[in-house]
Amino acid sequence: MAASKSVDPAPMRRARSGAKGVRITDVAAIAGVSPITVSRVFNAPDTVAPETLARVRHAVAELGYVPNRLAGGLSSAKSRLIAAIVPTVAHSLFSETVQVFSDTMSRAGYQVLLGLSGYSDEDEAPLLDAVLSRRPEGVFLTGVAHTPTLRERLRKIGIPIVETWDMSDDPIDMLVGFSHYRIGVMVAERFLARGTRRPALVSANDQRALARRRGFVETLAKHGVNDVAEMLMPPPSSIALGKEGLRRVLDMRAGVDAIFCSSDLLALGVVSEARRLAIDIPGRIAVCGFGDLEFTADAMPALTTVRVDRKRIGATAARCLIDRLGGATGETRVDVGFELVERETL
Amino acid sequence: MAASKSVDPAPMRRARSGAKGVRITDVAAIAGVSPITVSRVFNAPDTVAPETLARVRHAVAELGYVPNRLAGGLSSAKSRLIAAIVPTVAHSLFSETVQVFSDTMSRAGYQVLLGLSGYSDEDEAPLLDAVLSRRPEGVFLTGVAHTPTLRERLRKIGIPIVETWDMSDDPIDMLVGFSHYRIGVMVAERFLARGTRRPALVSANDQRALARRRGFVETLAKHGVNDVAEMLMPPPSSIALGKEGLRRVLDMRAGVDAIFCSSDLLALGVVSEARRLAIDIPGRIAVCGFGDLEFTADAMPALTTVRVDRKRIGATAARCLIDRLGGATGETRVDVGFELVERETL
DNA sequence: CTGAAAGCGCTTACAG
């Protein structure tokens, strides 16, 4: 009796959700070992007999097996994931740090889960939730300006946390950064040494730029210079904003003789617009940026800027986390410092 | 009988691995519902009665519960993770694309897991393994130059894949890019129109730069210009390499009158070194870069460059993946094109 | 609109 060719419903390969991957049990079956042994081949290969190792590895290659870390992480409570919260990766300021951080972490067997926070501190809670839902084993934070609630939450999770790109007297856990306030102080001092009487500020109004501003303004005030023409604007900074910044600042105050910009991009705009207006830089107006982006030296030799070792921050932060995850204890506070780079006489 | 104060061993809060988080059952207990209902509050809130919803949300807030997506992903076979393989994030070329891609994906409820591949195609296999072990629901790839093995593997996984930053006749799945070859052709044509007789190339030897080179060299040859002075070097490109590039190229060939650089950074080095050598750009030598980085217009007005809409690539790629994950079908091939930007007469 | 049972694919802790 020939059965009619019925439409064969796609067979469920798994009891649930029709998953289609190769599992550890498939490898185990082919290699003739138990799943535990296959697991050991990945997680503790030196505890497995050489021949067994070879046999399992062969089966792995044959099936193209890739362990499921969702399952592994759930079972072992080790996600091998590190969360990194960064405002943006669109500018090389943070992205170089992220690059080195990520490279270093992966060499140690961790993957980095990037959380791009933008510049608003408010949206950080949902972002943090999203990231923490993956159960990272450590957290890299950009900046230290977090709400007390957030700080408390992070502290309570009990995983290593490294705050970066800033200094703080009360870090959540580890700290690798530099003092924005001191940068402002030092730039003010250089300007003063040069005889500046009418300084101006063209700055983004984000936390860290404002800390530099404070150092700048307070130091100037200490030396009797109280009127700083200020142009504050929301991030992200751009060359166009720098151009506008110069125009505004010149409108606000006559005789401006020095401008502190919160980023090289803004400074580039200022210098560029100055050129258009036939204003001599640094002759008539000294300009200082921040970041020491790769192009500034060649593009804007007249520009003074602040150099921070961005790669070192990434590498050091990674090292701190790796050490801690490896069982190290103790406080970590690293001040990587900064450097004022004067291409020409300021 | 006063018991002696024995050292209290830290109580195991969980049967295994001493985990310490709040679980869905804790929330359920407090809210007086079953775990399934708590799960629904996160994954299908509109199927839950308003009062129940409120009660559960209150319990969630009280306990600071964050769902464990390792468990959720394992159970539902939905990781809500998208893998993005990118050579580097240290230069704004790719990082802007990554930024927009990541922003768009997170708005759709996905997180992006970044895999930084460097420029070597060989190390891609282990990186891919690492990334696939998280069971992403989709993959963003930079470039299309992958080994057949890798292409086959990716195809077999059966998840949506979008290749970007390049064109191909045989994409693995979806494609959002532009033709590097055609860029080379167009730059050659512009150079020829300008009367170039002795063109040179200063280029990184990565896949895509070499595709541009091919278009460039072949088009020149078609017009009888066969001797191109070439300086090829390994990525990453830098201003310093551009400077060296100019010197080398001038050594190799007398009378060079046009240089095609594989990146704006290299071009910046060339222009900068030319200035030092008192060579008129673009008068004596026309220079064309690639990337249209934000600073080039202001820093190097004499520089011609190739503009690609990096943000659009990120946004479009994200949209493709989101649509597909939402059930859409059909082919996707998007050529975002490019634009030759001449700041001054070439 | 809500819940009891089973299962996702691993690893731990133990035993041998």
Added chain:
DNA sequence: CTGAAAGCGCTTACAG
């Protein structure tokens, strides 16, 4: 050096 049993914290598919 290797394995049987139990469990990690969720969600699915069903039933009511």
